[in-house]
Amino acid sequence: MEFFRNPNIDFLGKKWYFLAFSLVFSVAGIFSMLFWHGIPLGVDFRGGTLVYVKFSHPPNDTTIRAALEKVGLRQARIQSVPANNEVLIDLDVRETSEKALDQGKIQIINALETNAPAGKLDLNNTSSLTLANYLLEKDPLHAGTDANQRYAAQARAIVDYRDKTKGGVLSSFAELNRVADPAVVAVLQDGFYLSDFGVYQVEIVGPQVGKQLQSQAKWAVVYSLAGMLVYLGFRFEWIYGVAAVITVFHDTLITVGAFSLINKEISLTVIAAILTLIGYSNNDTIVIFDRIRENLKLMRRETLSEIVNRSINQTLSRTILTAGLTFLTVLALYLFGGEVLHGFSFALVIGILIGTYSSIAIAAPILVAYQDWRSGRGKQQPVTVSASKGKPGTGKGRGLASGQ
């Protein structure tokens, strides 16, 4: 089986289309970053409180909002995933006090515990430690010396059943009889009640850590670009390094722009995805550069743009195959990898498409453009001048000028 057999596409001839395409997406992204959504930062970077709550029934946004407003949380963002009975409640750092970091979380939980009987704890939001201590105090099994272990085991079993079998929310005490001693279950009802929700995940980031992470992420991206520039400068020529870095920058810009356009938050794992995409896009670029370097030695007669075109075509089937296969795995991650990895896999889905496109459409033309510019300046060749006067988009003979 083979998709491509000796393809011969004039990629460089289409560089104006490519330029237009890239410009449209970059400018749209930049526009959105500047004037529309900005760069939507996740809680990791902006600081704040994020609470994922799982309900035993489909959640009702209005009731939740009303409950939150009652305790004074007016600016809370509420995002629900009705299919999983999940709700995500998001507070900005301004709303929670800096001194008591977890105040926002406590307020949210208190707000949701609408019909809590006085003096009773919520079994759906109780840790096994607290539970074990409670049992130890009540001592329903009249345990002797091994009371500590026995009650710890009972508490563990109850909490495990709640979290692993019931997905975090118990709906009746009776179902606990399956995993715990009936005497234990009976005494539980004296001190506990069951609310209709369980806290699934909490992320609280103070403003200091947020700033720290922001600067780290920036430096990580900058260092990673610098590392590439140096390595490619050392392995090839410096212009290859520059071309690769411009390409990768282009990819990053468009990916971040896409996050801004659809107002999806950039979290720490998204930064990891962006760094991966930098590595991936660079991979692609290097494969083509390697071929150009090899062909430069073999094809002494041809112009640079012919060589570049030939090299892209020769590696095209590999480029498409690898991109396709990697895309396949990332798509699996996007579709089946769960909510937590959504941002991460989304960045990679976009990144792989853009990264593959850019090594053909951006990196290679930069090499030719640089060559044109240098020869045009050095020798004042009329070819270059006439070439740049051509109608954009006609494509023929575009960029064929070179120093040779």
Added chain:
Amino acid sequence: MNKNLGWKLGLIVATLLLFLFGIFGIPKDFSGHGLLASLEDRIHLGLDLRGGTHLILQVQVNDAVNGDSDRAVERLKEDLRTHKINYTEIIKPDPVNHPEQIVLKGVPPEASSDLRSIVSERLPEYALNSGAENTWTFSMKPQALAELKNRAVTQAIETIRNRIDQLGVTEPVIQEHGLGQYQILVQLPGVDDPARVKEIMQSTAMLEIKQVLGGPYGSEQEALQQHNGVLPPDSMLLKFHGIGSRAGEDSVEQYYLVTRSSAVAGADLRAGGASVGRDSNSNAPDVNFVLTNEGGRKFAAFTGSHVGEKLAVVLDNRVREVATINEQIHDQGRISGGGMNEQTAKDLALVLNSGALPAGIKYLEERTVGPSLGSDSIRAGVRAAVIGMLAVLIFMLVYYHGAGINADIALILNLVILLGFLGFSGATLTLPGIAGVILTVGMGVDSNVLIFERIREELRNGKTPTSAVEQGFSHAWITIVDTHVTTIVSAFILFIFGTGPVRGFAVTLTFGLLANLFTAVFVSRMIFDWILSRKQRGEALSI
């Protein structure tokens, strides 16, 4: 040729066995269940997969510096007295920003040489500078200051570990957090109720007993009004905060005016001397403590001379209990009331026994992953990995026929080595780490595609299978090295800058790519050589 293949095959089988051992160890039984159990034993799951709490806290190191300079002030006062040197006052000019500075005013010029010798002998960690009008400034030497701050962090880690250990949390991580100054990273697997753990960790456990000078007052203003706007010298106003009540839950605000100096301080508490008991009248839980001999003497002297007056039990600068002194008390004390229940009493005894924190703690970050989310994430991650992997394996078979088997073997071996690496190194597998595994599959197959496409190209150009394979590998090798190095560079940077889950991703990606160099180049090559050695001359290669 066959002999050459022999040792290569041996090496590959040895690698396979080695890394299979890395994944499973030596399983007790070879059923699916036994294998899974040993797999869970070998591969450490990150907090995001097993559930638990991740905290970053900041040690307020200036507290420790203030403590040290306070002691220095006391020592200095004592020495000046014994050497009969006069002075007008000793102050700390800026305890908030420069806790390491002490200013001594009004020392007569003729005493300066005595002063210098006292300082060099008794306070060697301070540098002495003379200023105008007989004023002297002491500031801690930078090296001593840095040491003191670092020691505060180490001590805080030690104390927190003591407390966590007593709570019975399994496999906690308590270590310095390299990214910020004086920060501590605490990871508590399985703890889904951070509020209580935090309260226990945060308590500096500075237990003091002070004399009550006045109160209770309803507010700070009221207390000030009672004293005509100025508090009496050497006194301070402290808020009342019952032990059983959580932060911000006190129904009535109450303030007490107490002495600045303490009758009994944390160091006077006998190690391990705190225990939970029960009040003989109300049968409510309370905490008993025993003082050291020295502390007992001080306390007896204090209570003996203040019978009928009130004392305050102060913990972490909050009044926990106020009691009237009925008679002289020696070395035993009791904290009760304040709405304590069994658990809060136990926690209080725990923090008192684990020793005081050298400095206060501030929380900077808190992440809690419920165990239900963790197991959901594992399921989703594994499902995505299996689907992605299968898709790639099937595609390679369809597209490259015989050589596809070759690529699939290399890919599976790649995965075995990667997981084995994780088992051996004890690196943790996080959710982004699973994503790294999936991505490794995608990018790992790239090496095979590069090589195969090149071989096809060479075959098209009329080369024999043997030389096409030869050429394909040697050309692709250069490219593979270049691509792997750049990706590993970005993974490395990610490792340096990232934390927790992101680091897990960098680790799996790097291991995966390193393993890929071996599988996609060495193993694949061997399989090709083996196939070629069995073929007749001129027979075509299935690729």
